[in-house]
Amino acid sequence: MTMPPLPNLNLNNLKTIKVLGTGATGTVFLVHNLVTDPLAKTPFALKVVDKTCRYSDKRAHWEINVLNNLNENPHPFLPYLIGSCETNEFISWAIPYCHGRDLNVLRHRQPDNVFSVNIIRFYLAEIVCALEHLHGLGIVYRDLKPENILIQESGHVTLTDFDLSRKLTPSYTSLGLGSEKKTKSTRVAPVTGATRGERSNSFVGTEEYLSPEMVRGDGHEFAVDWWAVGILAYEMLYGTTPFRGKNRKDTYGRIVNMQPRFNGKSTPLTDLITKLLVKDPTRRLGHGRGAWEIKEHPFFVGLRWDLLTEVVRPPFIPSRDNIELTEKSAGIDIKDHFRNKKKRNSSLDSVSCNVSLSEF
Numbered sequence: 001m002t003m004p005p006l007p008n009l010n011l012n013n014l015k016t017i018k019v020l021g022t023g024a025t026g027t028v029f030l031v032h033n034l035v036t037d038p039l040a041k042t043p044f045a046l047k048v049v050d051k052t053c054r055y056s057d058k059r060a061h062w063e064i065n066v067l068n069n070l071n072e073n074p075h076p077f078l079p080y081l082i083g084s085c086e087t088n089e090f091i092s093w094a095i096p097y098c099h100g101r102d103l104n105v106l107r108h109r110q111p112d113n114v115f116s117v118n119i120i121r122f123y124l125a126e127i128v129c130a131l132e133h134l135h136g137l138g139i140v141y142r143d144l145k146p147e148n149i150l151i152q153e154s155g156h157v158t159l160t161d162f163d164l165s166r167k168l169t170p171s172y173t174s175l176g177l178g179s180e181k182k183t184k185s186t187r188v189a190p191v192t193g194a195t196r197g198e199r200s201n202s203f204v205g206t207e208e209y210l211s212p213e214m215v216r217g218d219g220h221e222f223a224v225d226w227w228a229v230g231i232l233a234y235e236m237l238y239g240t241t242p243f244r245g246k247n248r249k250d251t252y253g254r255i256v257n258m259q260p261r262f263n264g265k266s267t268p269l270t271d272l273i274t275k276l277l278v279k280d281p282t283r284r285l286g287h288g289r290g291a292w293e294i295k296e297h298p299f300f301v302g303l304r305w306d307l308l309t310e311v312v313r314p315p316f317i318p319s320r321d322n323i324e325l326t327e328k329s330a331g332i333d334i335k336d337h338f339r340n341k342k343k344r345n346s347s348l349d350s351v352s353c354n355v356s357l358s359e360f
């Protein structure tokens with residue numbers, strides 16, 4: 001499918017409504033186009049990255065590149081690029097706004113902060129499909145975590161945030177042929193700056209979601225994403241990740257050495273998690289035949305993968321009321337926002353410009 005050329009975004013025509021999220025390198029704003037959509041009927045998400053942060057321009061260009069690729073190879077559970085723009089200070093790009101917040105927020109709204117098994121099955125199925133599509137394009141995602149799984153207006157998921165993703169030779173083509181090339185991991189090094197209660201981002205993802213091969217500094221490939229699916233499933237089931245330690249070093253030690261603990265007797269879901277959390281990536285579910293190994297697991301028995309977007313009703317459909325456009329008139333000056341962010345970060349010695357990404 002060939003897409004028409006993307007419109008260049010004109011930042012002067014955009015009005016910020018509110019901040020949707022602030023990450024290691026960028027800030028995501030909810031914006032609307034004052035010229036074409038003055039009443040903010042169809043707002044969209046604008047990710048803005050400060051070019052003065054180390055590695056940020058490379059990461060931003062890469063993310064735009066991935067989104068461009070997705071425009072040519074679309075998938076219902078992955079975003080597309082609406083447009084982009086670059087100035088001396090910022091790189092910005094727009095993607096559709098996801099009304100339902102992210103899976104982390106949603107989990108904290110559930111009784112006991114955990115999802116039911118049926119809801120876990122639904123979200124895992126969609127995430128497996130999204131990862132399968134990315135892997136088919138030769139992209140290893142490397143940053144799966146609840147905060148990066150957004151809920152669309154329809155209730156289906158969208159994976160976001162591709163700056164840590166990487167291009168590999170696809171191994172799981174539709175013919176199941178080929179062997180993948182590994183991407184090297186730099187040995188994990190502590191980075192400072194996560195504030196209390198937040199998860200910190202390491203150079204390749206969030207520490208509790210890192211795979212043993214990443215922690216060890218071995219080469220890694222698509223199987224890191226299947227490991228992260230196992231961590232995610234565990235967190236959705238128990239409300240906590242399986243290897244969380246007292247501190248980062250302890251967490252890394254547990255990731256490499258400890259087996260996950262389960263409450264009660266084995267179920268298809270705990271069996272799936274066990275097979276995804278195999279330390280040796282070559283023995284992990286998904287390594288041999290990619291997503292199909294996971295789709296064929298008994299946990300998903302009876303699920304019509306081909307009808308996922310049409311028949312299966314999402315467990316949570318955000319209502320229009322969830323869109324808090326009350327701050328519509330407020331407007332946030334993007335430059336001011338970054339000036340203040342820099343001030344805050346310098347006093348915290350924060351991660352913002354400090355993320356070690358020596359692979360770039």
Ligand SMILES: Nc1ncnc2c1ncn2[C@@H]1O[C@H](COP(=O)(O)OP(=O)(O)OP(=O)(O)O)[C@@H](O)[C@H]1O
Pocket residue numbers: 020021022023024025026027028045047095096097098099101102147148150160161162163201
């Ligand atoms: N399209 C969107 N719709 C709604 N909210 C969004 C959208 N994109 C991002 N967000 C919110 O903004 C947050 C940060 O986005 P994103 O992860 O892309 O930024 P980042 O700077 O790369 O962060 P990170 O430090 O995790 O790499 C997300 O967790 C989410 O809550």
